[in-house]
Amino acid sequence: MTRIAAYGTILLGCLYFIMPMIGMAEFSLSMRRGVYSLDAYRVVLADPQFQATFTYSLVMALFTIIFGVLLVVPTAYWVQLKMPKLRPVVEFVTLLPLVIPAIVVVFGYIRLYNTSGWLPMTGSVMGTNILLMFGYATLALPYMYRAVDTGLRTIDVATLTEAAQSLGAGWLRIMATLILPNVLGAVLSGAFLTLAIVIGEFTMAALLDRPAFGPYMQILGANKAYEPAALAVIAFAITWACMGLIQMVSRLSKHKRA
Amino acid sequence: MAQQSAIVAQAQRWVGLVPFIAFTGLFLIAPTLFIVIGAFRTPQGGFTFQNILDLNTPTILSAYWVSIKVSFLSALLGCLIGFAMAAAMTLGGISNRVKSPLMTFSGVASNFAGVPLAFAFIATIGPAGLITMYLRTEFGINLRMYGWNLLSTWGLIITYLFFQIPLMILIITPALEGLKKEWREAADILGATRLQYWRMVALPILFPSILGTMALLFANAFGAVATAIALTGPSLNIAPILLYAQIRGDVLGNPNLGYALAFGMIIITGAANTIYIVLRLRAERWLK
Numbered sequence: 160m161t162r163i164a165a166y167g168t169i170l171l172g173c174l175y176f177i178m179p180m181i182g183m184a185e186f187s188l189s190m191r192r193g194v195y196s197l198d199a200y201r202v203v204l205a206d207p208q209f210q211a212t213f214t215y216s217l218v219m220a221l222f223t224i225i226f227g228v229l230l231v232v233p234t235a236y237w238v239q240l241k242m243p244k245l246r247p248v249v250e251f252v253t254l255l256p257l258v259i260p261a262i263v264v265v266f267g268y269i270r271l272y273n274t275s276g277w278l279p280m281t282g283s284v285m286g287t288n289i290l291l292m293f294g295y296a297t298l299a300l301p302y303m304y305r306a307v308d309t310g311l312r313t314i315d316v317a318t319l320t321e322a323a324q325s326l327g328a329g330w331l332r333i334m335a336t337l338i339l340p341n342v343l344g345a346v347l348s349g350a351f352l353t354l355a356i357v358i359g360e361f362t363m364a365a366l367l368d369r370p371a372f373g374p375y376m377q378i379l380g381a382n383k384a385y386e387p388a389a390l391a392v393i394a395f396a397i398t399w400a401c402m403g404l405i406q407m408v409s410r411l412s413k414h415k416r417a
Numbered sequence: 418m419a420q421q422s423a424i425v426a427q428a429q430r431w432v433g434l435v436p437f438i439a440f441t442g443l444f445l446i447a448p449t450l451f452i453v454i455g456a457f458r459t460p461q462g463g464f465t466f467q468n469i470l471d472l473n474t475p476t477i478l479s480a481y482w483v484s485i486k487v488s489f490l491s492a493l494l495g496c497l498i499g500f501a502m503a504a505a506m507t508l509g510g511i512s513n514r515v516k517s518p519l520m521t522f523s524g525v526a527s528n529f530a531g532v533p534l535a536f537a538f539i540a541t542i543g544p545a546g547l548i549t550m551y552l553r554t555e556f557g558i559n560l561r562m563y564g565w566n567l568l569s570t571w572g573l574i575i576t577y578l579f580f581q582i583p584l585m586i587l588i589i590t591p592a593l594e595g596l597k598k599e600w601r602e603a604a605d606i607l608g609a610t611r612l613q614y615w616r617m618v619a620l621p622i623l624f625p626s627i628l629g630t631m632a633l634l635f636a637n638a639f640g641a642v643a644t645a646i647a648l649t650g651p652s653l654n655i656a657p658i659l660l661y662a663q664i665r666g667d668v669l670g671n672p673n674l675g676y677a678l679a680f681g682m683i684i685i686t687g688a689a690n691t692i693y694i695v696l697r698l699r700a701e702r703w704l705k
Contacts, residue, residue, distance in 0.1 A: 161508075161509055161510065162509060162510045162511075164505070164509065165505035165506070165508075165509020165510060165511055166505075166509070166511065168501050168502060168504075168505040168509070169502060169505050169506065169509075169511060169515065169519070172498060172501070172502045172582070173519075175498075175578070175579075175582075176522070176526060176579070176582075178541055178547075178548065179534075179537040179538055179540070179541045179579065180537070181541075181547065182537060182538075182540040182541025182542070182546055182547040182548065183536060183537040183540040183541065185540070185547050186540035186541075186546070186547065187540075230436055230437060230440055233433065233436070234433070234434065234436065234437040236433075237433030237434060238434070241430045241433060242430060242434070245434075249434075249437070252441050252445070252446075253441075255441075255445060255446075255449075256445065257636075257690065258636070258683075258686055258687055258690045259445075259449050259683055259686070259687075260639070260640030260642075260657065260682055260683070260686055261640065261642070262640070262642050262657055262660055262661060262664070262679075262682075263448075263449060263452055263660075263679045263682060263683055264444075264445065264448055264449065265448075265664075266448075266452055266660070266664050266675070266679055267447070267448020267449055267450075267451045267452050268444070268448050269664065270448075270451060270452070270455070271447060271448050271451050293440070293444045294444070296440070296444075297441075297444055297445050300441075300445075352528075355528050356528070359531050359532060359533060359643075360531070360643075361531055361532050361642070361643035361646070361647070362642045362643055362661070366661070366664055366665070373531065373532055373643065376532040376533065376536075376647070377532050377643070377646065377647050380532065380535070380536055380539075380647050381650065384545075387536040387539070387540075388536055388537075388540045390533060390536065391533035391534075391536035391537045391540070394529075394532075394533035395525075395529060395533060395537070398525050398528055398529050399525050401528075402521065402524045402525045402528070403521075405524075406521060406524075
């Protein structure tokens with residue numbers, strides 16, 4: 160009885176989740192009247208705008224990940240090793256992007272770093288790109304920091320550091336050859352999550368006027384019928400791939416430790 | 418000499434935090450503070466409460482109100498449905514072969530927000546969507562005649578549930594798994610019925626987790642901009658869309674009023690998150 164009720168609940172819930180998936184898949188295949196075809200995908204993939212914006216967002220994601228790793232790994236390591244008392248404070252700061260809506264943060268950027276400010280980042284294309292990358296880094300900060308911090312807790316940072324130092328290693332060497340490889344699984348999890356967040360991000364890119372994939376999708380959605388559904392399928396596949404990779408990485412790194 | 422080296426050592430300990438402090442200070446805290454301070458300033462730079470008072474217009478109040486309604490209802494429904502599914506999964510004897518893909522899917526769906534999510538729902542229950550068309554051609558039911566419109570408050574709520582329910586499942590499943598078998602057995606031995614066990618043992622323990630997660634879901638929906646814009650365009654008057662339009666083109670005709678609008682959003686999401694943190698600390702007392 161309980162079992163049947165349980166399966167019933169799950170089935171009903173799954174129905175809600177499956178319908179939009181079927182809806183968007185069906186819609187994306189119906190560009191040609193009467194038969195299913197991949198026309199919508201063909202049109203989207205051949206669109207130079209698609210290629211340009213998708214590449215732009217991919218490159219932005221890559222830089223965000225590199226920047227995020229360079230910022231988070233040394234910080235989390237340092238807090239763990241030297242200032243464990245500060246951990247709650249640092250953790251609180253890293254969680255702030257979940258509290259402050261992204262639209263408010265980017266609003267602040269536009270007013271604080273415009274051409275009349277003391278740091279006119281929005282004055283040049285490069286400056287705006289960097290500003291957007293910093294914005295993405297704040298969005299990813301809660302996930303990246305938590306992943307790396309959890310990873311660091313599983314190793315004995317103090318002993319490893321002492322051992323490395325007594326063998327004559329400097330800080331750079333400790334970070335690159337000791338800490339980073341040990342938390343690689345956590346770093347990769349954070350990286351794929353960052354990719355999933357950045358690739359379709361809309362608000363920051365649109366308000367900073369950068370040609371990213373999110374605003375492109377929104378504009379296409381306002382003007383076309385079938386292409387947006389194809390884009391939704393592609394975006395869903397990317398999210399799915401990122402999550403799959405995270406699972407794979409965590410399974411692999413668990414295996415190695417055991 | 419010794420004192421000096423102590424100061425040097427102290428300074429050296431802070432060196433490692435400089436990049437983090439600089440980055441979060443410049444690109445997270447300073448921009449937010451700028452908005453907060455701007456909400457209390459006149460265009461000339463003096464201190465004022467006028468901007469906050471000026472929020473009291475029908476358009477802005479209704480934008481906040483609709484936002485709160487959408488966020489609250491999607492959080493409430495997300496909590497109830499997510500809890501039912503998580504309870505079915507953990508306590509209903511569902512095999513792991515079903516459970517683990519469902520958890521993975523929850524991870525994906527809770528991150529599948531924004532523009533593509535809106536597209537998926539337009540393709541399904543939009544004016545020309547799969548379900549809409551199917552009902553019309555097969556059963557002659559015109560959803561529009563029954564007052565259904567995806568580009569409305571309820572359309573927004575149903576769409577938001579797609580990331581709210583999975584988030585609830587992800588957060589509440591560990592709490593449900595933390596219910597100890599011994600508590601159940603103890604209640605059984607004392608002659609409690611199932612209902613009594615739930616009413617007097619399980620729910621009081623889970624309650625802070627459930628309520629806390631609901632606050633988190635509320636904040637999650639309140640700050641969502643992309644899904645709403647892609648779904649309804651600028652037509653629906655909710656707080657994030659109004660702020661978006663204000664940043665783009667100063668539709669309120671007063672930049673400082675824009676700061677006040679953003680400040681109001683920070684207050685609301687901040688309050689929701691505070692509730693979440695406080696309740697989570699309470700929940701951790703029992704669920705270790």
